[in-house]
Amino acid sequence: MSKKQRSMTIGTLAKAAGMGVETIRYYQRRGLVAEPEKPYGSIRHYDDQALGRLHFIRTAQWLGFSLDEIAELLTLQDGTHCNEARVLGEQKLTSVRQKIRSLQGIEKALDGLVQACSAQRMNVECPLIASLQHGVVQYSETETSGRSNRG
Amino acid sequence: MSKKQRSMTIGTLAKAAGMGVETIRYYQRRGLVAEPEKPYGSIRHYDDQALGRLHFIRTAQWLGFSLDEIAELLTLQDGTHCNEARVLGEQKLTSVRQKIRSLQGIEKALDGLVQACSAQRMNVECPLIASLQHGVVQYSETETSGRSNRG
DNA sequence: GTTGATTCCGTAGCTGACTACGGGAGTAAC
DNA sequence: GTTACTCCCGTAGTCAGCTACGGAATCAAC
Incomplete structure (x- = not known):
């Protein structure tokens, strides 16, 4: 050993x-x-x-x-504070799951836009740009990327 | 209008x-x-x-x-560069999906540890701490959180 | 016409996790 | 015994995206 x-x-x-x-x-x-x-x-x-x-x-x-x-x-390293460690782990788990949900929302939106771009053939307006311009993308206010991701 | x-x-x-x-x-x-x-x-x-x-x-x-x-x-704002915009969108989509996969790996590992902590009753060693100490957690080298997440 | 908020503008500070620099001392290889 | 690496240590810079500060000018309300 x-x-x-x-x-x-x-x-x-x-x-x-x-x-x-x-x-x-x-x-x-x-x-x-x-x-x-x-x-x-x-x-x-x-x-x-x-x-x-x-x-x-x-x-x-x-x-x-x-x-x-x-x-x-x-x-908590001595191993006798399992409850405290578990609580920290649970908090982290919650935030990880939150991030995953946010990212899945983003993935869905982005995927839709990219697919619309691929489908677009003769139209003048690019769907991705257009949706950024006109606010078509609806996002839940559970931030993940972008601004204030340092909290 | x-x-x-x-x-x-x-x-x-x-x-x-x-x-x-x-x-x-x-x-x-x-x-x-x-x-x-x-x-x-x-x-x-x-x-x-x-x-x-x-x-x-x-x-x-x-x-x-x-x-x-x-x-x-x-x-690309004039809407005539749909291809370029789509490529950027696809790249972002790829990285978003990568992040989701990473986070799902983390979620699984963390969930396992937290559950082991909950199940643990009389054992001296805390499973979460122990696995950090002894490197039981196996993570794929697709970083998401933690070090060098500024690239 | 005075008070108080807002704008303007440049510059500096913040966060988190490093990464680099510089100069002196120690160490390893030949 | 000299060259070349590595260590030590403090301080400062990096990145992204803000956020704050300070002093002068302008504007809105009374």
Whole structure:
């Protein structure tokens, strides 16, 4: 059960984790990964636990968690806060499903417009442009792309 | 067929379009909407065409177009470039469908984890946290959320 | 004719997640 | 023992799409 305990420099660690050195240093500044002690006048060394932490972050990011949320997840890391973790997961799941619904609305609208464009032959007006101009597209106010997608 | 040609100040226009004055001025700087002539020592006035332009931008944004892409769409505005517009629409449609697929993968993974958390009763380890730690979640490398979603 | 809101305009700040730069120190290869 | 890479560290820049600030001019109401 004991993984080999490599001792890596930050560059090696970055390569192993598939990310840049600067990214790791950025996570350190954000407090997401620890900065190991620096031997007197030497260079820091990282072990597989550090690598595991980076995988944790990557996977959580993929699941849609922000770095702030990941920091929160990491405080629950001892595994004894399953309820809290589950709540965070459920919230994320809700927002993911919301995004999917929004995107499906967009897909439908866009598909209709593209198909109308393909069908159009001799008409002067382009259906896609026309619908943007005249507001034919009806969208539900559940934003996904475009403005204020940083909330 | 003639819409009433209101003459609006930028504030009124902003209200009508449901956006802030600063946003409109930002679009002007980006060249997305024109800045009307300013009467000698007076204030600029906007008509319904300007409002239409803002609706165009909003709707295109909702469809997933960036402001740069919208600028491109606006050059096709005369309606005679249906092919070009359709190609842009198809590209966007492809990326929207890609995003949906990614999100569905995420939804599935997250749903599994949340359900495992709900089912878990006396076990010490939280399934969500554990899977982040040990990399149980397998994700396809079609990124949607998280890192480098600014490409 | 004064108060108070709005416009004008340039410039600067915000968010999130990086990414780059620069200069000095440490380390590895030959 | 020199060359060339890598590390360290702080600070600053990037991207997209806004949002805010500040000071002067203009306009609307009373």
